[in-house]
Amino acid sequence: MSDxxxxxxxxxxxxxxxxxxxxxxxxxxxxxxxxSMILPALWLTQEQEGWVSAEAIAYIADRIGxxxxxxxxxxxxxxxxxxxxxxxxxxxxCRTLSCWLREKxxxxxxxxxxxxxxxxxxxxxxxxxxxxxxxxxHCGTAPVVQVNGEFHEEMNVEKMKTLLAGLE
Amino acid sequence: xxxxxxxxxFDIENSHKLEVAKEHGxxxxxxxxxxxxxxxxxxxxxxxxxxxxGGAGFPAGVKWSFLPKDTGKPVYLAVNSDESExxxxxxxYILVRDPHMLIEGIIICCYAIGCxxxxxxxxxxxxxxxxxxxxxxxxxYEAGYLGDTVAGRDFKxxxxxxxxxxxxxxxEETALLESxxxxxxxxxxxxxxxxxxxxxxxxxxxxNVQSIASLPFIxxxxxxxxxxxxxxxxxxxxxxxxxGHVEKPGMYELPLGLPVLDVLDKVAGGVWKGRKxxxxxxxxxxxxxxxxxxxxxxxLDYESMAEHGTMFGSGGIVVLxxxxxxxxxxxxxxxxxxxxxxxxxxxxxxxxxxxxxxxKKILAGGGSSEDIDLLLELxxxxxxxxxxxxxxxxxxxxxxxxxxxxxxxEAYVEKGASLQAAGIQG
Numbered sequence: 001m002s003d004x005x006x007x008x009x010x011x012x013x014x015x016x017x018x019x020x021x022x023x024x025x026x027x028x029x030x031x032x033x034x035x036s037m038i039l040p041a042l043w044l045t046q047e048q049e050g051w052v053s054a055e056a057i058a059y060i061a062d063r064i065g066x067x068x069x070x071x072x073x074x075x076x077x078x079x080x081x082x083x084x085x086x087x088x089x090x091x092x093x094c095r096t097l098s099c100w101l102r103e104k105x106x107x108x109x110x111x112x113x114x115x116x117x118x119x120x121x122x123x124x125x126x127x128x129x130x131x132x133x134x135x136x137x138h139c140g141t142a143p144v145v146q147v148n149g150e151f152h153e154e155m156n157v158e159k160m161k162t163l164l165a166g167l168e
Numbered sequence: 169x170x171x172x173x174x175x176x177x178f179d180i181e182n183s184h185k186l187e188v189a190k191e192h193g194x195x196x197x198x199x200x201x202x203x204x205x206x207x208x209x210x211x212x213x214x215x216x217x218x219x220x221x222g223g224a225g226f227p228a229g230v231k232w233s234f235l236p237k238d239t240g241k242p243v244y245l246a247v248n249s250d251e252s253e254x255x256x257x258x259x260x261y262i263l264v265r266d267p268h269m270l271i272e273g274i275i276i277c278c279y280a281i282g283c284x285x286x287x288x289x290x291x292x293x294x295x296x297x298x299x300x301x302x303x304x305x306x307x308x309y310e311a312g313y314l315g316d317t318v319a320g321r322d323f324k325x326x327x328x329x330x331x332x333x334x335x336x337x338x339x340e341e342t343a344l345l346e347s348x349x350x351x352x353x354x355x356x357x358x359x360x361x362x363x364x365x366x367x368x369x370x371x372x373x374x375x376n377v378q379s380i381a382s383l384p385f386i387x388x389x390x391x392x393x394x395x396x397x398x399x400x401x402x403x404x405x406x407x408x409x410x411x412g413h414v415e416k417p418g419m420y421e422l423p424l425g426l427p428v429l430d431v432l433d434k435v436a437g438g439v440w441k442g443r444k445x446x447x448x449x450x451x452x453x454x455x456x457x458x459x460x461x462x463x464x465x466x467x468l469d470y471e472s473m474a475e476h477g478t479m480f481g482s483g484g485i486v487v488l489x490x491x492x493x494x495x496x497x498x499x500x501x502x503x504x505x506x507x508x509x510x511x512x513x514x515x516x517x518x519x520x521x522x523x524x525x526x527x528k529k530i531l532a533g534g535g536s537s538e539d540i541d542l543l544l545e546l547x548x549x550x551x552x553x554x555x556x557x558x559x560x561x562x563x564x565x566x567x568x569x570x571x572x573x574x575x576x577x578e579a580y581v582e583k584g585a586s587l588q589a590a591g592i593q594g
Contacts, residue, residue, distance in 0.1 A: 027328075030326065030328040031328070031348075031543065032368055032393075033349065033350070033368065035349060035350035035351075036348060036349055036350045037350065038350035038351075039330070039331065039332070039333060039347065039350060040330070041294075042333070043331055045335070045543065048411065059341055066350075070350070070351075073351075073352055074351065074352055076340075077352035077353065078292070078332070078333030078334050078335055078352075078353075078511075079333070079334040079335070080292045080293070080333040080334035081333055081334075095500075095503075096254045096453070096504050097254045097412075097449075097453050097486060097497075097500060097501065097504070098411035098417075098486060100253070100413070100497075100500050101411075101412045101413060101486070101488070101492070101497075102411075102413075117379075118338055133293075133334070134252070134254070134334075134336060134504055134507060134508060135252060135253070135254040135255070135256075135336075135453075135504070136293050137251050137252065137256065137257045137260055137291065137293065137294065138257055139254070139255045139256070139257050139409060139411035139412075139417070139484065140257055140409055140411050140417045140418040140419055141417070141523070142411055142417070146293070146295075147234055148310075149295040149296075150295070150296070151295075151296065159307070
């Protein structure tokens with residue numbers, strides 16, 4: 001979201017936990033080059049921490065045996081990698097053609113009013129972040145929303161209200 | 169009108185599980201497959217007329233035959249499950265409802281082309297989908313359909329799922345390969361084509377999910393059973409995704425060649441809210457639009473779409489009702505392609521940005537008639553002047569809206585508002 005050129009330091013060292021470590025070792029055997037692990041390692045990092053820090057980039061580069069610049073390049077190119085912490089609930093609303101035709105804007109407007117967050121923003125209490133994303137491949141059940149990766153189809157303001165009420 | 173070839177198991181409960189899929193015939197073609205010579209498999213697929221279902225429509229069997237022989241290098245198969253062309257949402261159903269059909273198709277393809285390592289490239293947004301696919305692959309390994317031997321035959325096959333992370337351009341086949349190699353998804357110059365120099369510089373075939381998933385039927389029933397559906401040059405069935413302003417949007421499997429309007433009315437319930445049809449986008453957002461008048465004579469196959477100056481594309485049909493503001497739609501489209509430009513080629517990276525700025529200016533009421541012409545000129549100056557076709561995927565449809573709905577752009581120029589808001593009859 002927004003500025004994707006800067007990495008943030010946490011001031012703490014990063015490493016994979018035991019589960020991610022094992023998954024890294026399983027996956028690395030599947031590729032003839034270690035650099036193919038850049039995207040999978042970024043995913044493992046994001047699964048573990050929710051985002052990708054400067055320390056994580058350095059760790060991945062070291063773990064793979066490549067330049068940190070190559071990991072940084074991939075992390076900034078692929079927009080699903082978060083380079084800063086997101087809200088506890090990261091809401092993605094599809095903005096592309098079919099969702100646009102079926103009035104996704106109503107959902108965006110509702111969220112701005114209800115939780116005070118516009119696309120690209122994180123709520124002050126850190127509970128919500130909102131992102132407008134490109135086509136999510138659910139055009140037949142548009143408009144579609146993802147909350148922390150989970151799909152919600154045929155959305156409207158009423159269903160969005162219910163969805164928000166159901167979050168902890 | 170609907171048929172159940174690829175979607176035969178879609179409505180069966182737990183059809184993604186191996187046990188259930190096997191009860192309904194999954195992996196039953198393997199015995200027949202391994203009794204055939206690889207060259208005969210390729211021949212059968214050529215005879216079936218199966219065309220690439222990702223959007224380009226290149227004959228699948230012909231693509232396979234471009235692989236050079238005996239290079240001493242491994243051959244790779246990359247299955248394109250990026251599915252990011254706006255309005256396309258068909259492959260997802262295969263991943264979730266019949267992943268074993270895809271795995272069986274992968275086995276067929278790999279046997280035919282002599283490949284032992286497959287990567288399935290799946291878009292990062294498909295979170296639950298990737299879980300189901302991976303479970304199916306794990307089950308196939310456990311059951312001996314993948315691994316050091318396939319169904320007890322001396323044929324090794326590894327299948328690895330590689331997740332993308334939000335880049336439309338990675339649906340372009342060489343960007344996809346770059347992404348598997350751990351790089352940013354910037355397409356390669358061609359030639360050399362991937363069949364010669366592909367993944368890790370080795371011969372590589374890239375096929376769409378639906379193309380691969382069509383193989384079990386073709387091998388099991390034979391090419392003639394497949395060509396019994398569709399038209400002469402557009403054989404078989406297709407998973408069509410119908411979205412936008414219809415009463416019953418959704419995914420429908422249909423034989424190729426049906427009249428567009430029949431499908432919209434009889435399958436998708438017609439234009440929603442009793443409104444009139446303004447236009448139809450036939451196969452994903454990058455295909456030029458058909459006006460309601462043009463749609464009357466168009467059929468859902470490659471040759472009819474070409475005759476109508478557009479493309480069959482990915483089978484993602486978008487219906488536009490008569491309230492759609494075409495200028496706002498064009499802005500939405502350019503926004504998408506501009507955002508998804510990989511940044512490698514100047515005409516695309518900069519040009520799509522200029523087009524976006526001009527369209528926004530027109531929408532804000534500050535445009536002139538020259539701006540409309542300038543948009544057309546930009547389309548010409550951008551298209552086919554880049555490494556890949558992402559820019560053309562934007563300029564081709566935008567040109568079609570400018571030419572076919574120019575009066576809507578002029579309404580903004582003259583009245584500072586949309587045709588609808590200005591109360592002018594289209």
